[in-house]
Amino acid sequence: MDFLDILQVLDSSVRLATPLLLACLAGLFSERAGVIDIGLEGKMLVAAFFSAAIAYMSGSVWVGLLAGIAASVALSLIHGLASITFRGNQLISGVAINFLAAGMTVLVAQHWFEQGGRTPSLTGAGRFESVTLPLSETLRNVPILGPIYHELISGQFLLVYVAVLIVPLTWWVLYRTRFGLRLRAVGENPAAVDTAGISVTRLRYMAVIICGVLCGLAGAYLATALQAGFVKDMTAGRGFIALAALIFAKWKPWPAMWTCLLFGVLQAVALRYQNIEIGNFVIPVQFMDALPYILTVVILAGLVGRAVPPLAGGEPYSKER
Numbered sequence: 001m002d003f004l005d006i007l008q009v010l011d012s013s014v015r016l017a018t019p020l021l022l023a024c025l026a027g028l029f030s031e032r033a034g035v036i037d038i039g040l041e042g043k044m045l046v047a048a049f050f051s052a053a054i055a056y057m058s059g060s061v062w063v064g065l066l067a068g069i070a071a072s073v074a075l076s077l078i079h080g081l082a083s084i085t086f087r088g089n090q091l092i093s094g095v096a097i098n099f100l101a102a103g104m105t106v107l108v109a110q111h112w113f114e115q116g117g118r119t120p121s122l123t124g125a126g127r128f129e130s131v132t133l134p135l136s137e138t139l140r141n142v143p144i145l146g147p148i149y150h151e152l153i154s155g156q157f158l159l160v161y162v163a164v165l166i167v168p169l170t171w172w173v174l175y176r177t178r179f180g181l182r183l184r185a186v187g188e189n190p191a192a193v194d195t196a197g198i199s200v201t202r203l204r205y206m207a208v209i210i211c212g213v214l215c216g217l218a219g220a221y222l223a224t225a226l227q228a229g230f231v232k233d234m235t236a237g238r239g240f241i242a243l244a245a246l247i248f249a250k251w252k253p254w255p256a257m258w259t260c261l262l263f264g265v266l267q268a269v270a271l272r273y274q275n276i277e278i279g280n281f282v283i284p285v286q287f288m289d290a291l292p293y294i295l296t297v298v299i300l301a302g303l304v305g306r307a308v309p310p311l312a313g314g315e316p317y318s319k320e321r
């Protein structure tokens with residue numbers, strides 16, 4: 001494997017890690033506020049469908065993006081209504097959202113397009129194109145730095161750059177703003193926040209709305225950038241992998257980014273290098289495809305006991321009279 005091959009693998013890794021990163025940051029906001037959300041998968045899936053469907057019908061990827069975000073936020077509000085307002089079980093609500101999204105997207109897609117539960121392929125203005133950064137071709141032949149800039153940094157989709165920028169923005173919001181301080185406090189000790197005269201319900205609803213927006217970006221990226229349309233169950237467990245990455249990162253934005261990149265590298269290697277030969281032994285392609293999910297199980301089995309979640313996570317808050 002030469003330097004160019006490594007850059008191509010890293011390029012694929014960044015693209016594949018982007019939806020994981022957005023979903024992971026979505027879960028971070030929600031769980032930092034004390035609302036466990038295992039419905040990330042369903043929100044991504046419904047956002048992927050509506051973004052692709054509306055982008056196809058309108059001919060604009062931006063309209064599709066807004067539709068995907070709106071659909072994801074709608075599911076977030078349903079989750080918030082069940083778990084915050086009515087103080088229901090947050091895990092059951094998340095599972096219900098996943099089942100609802102899996103069935104609804106296929107049913108509506110078949111009703112609208114009659115193509116077996118998928119949308120027509122997106123072309124032209126209906127999907128995101130890669131962005132070529134300034135001086136990409138000029139610097140291409142510069143040793144080391146030129147290929148890195150041309151192959152890895154330039155040529156990504158717009159939402160890839162947005163996802164990378166959201167990481168420091170998340171860190172700043174959580175650790176350098178009053179809103180972030182209150183959000184983290186709600187996830188640790190909501191009674192103390194309530195005593196200070198701050199609405200726990202309002203903060204938690206804001207957290208789940210932010211979660212919905214980020215899941216909407218992740219789903220729209222899958223359907224309008226990484227792929228050119230929606231297909232059944234196209235999220236392929238990415239929401240659950242994002243949750244595993246969140247636990248591994250201990251609910252912190254910067255470690256979350258590196259963890260998602262690790263999953264992205266595994267997926268890129270599985271796609272690019274199949275039936276790898278090690279001596280006389282050939283690693284089957286099925287094992288390579290399963291690597292990200294194996295890592296998910298290993299992380300959950302080995303680290304879930306060491307990673308301490310927000311103390312009030314999963315606990316509905318009832319204001320004392």
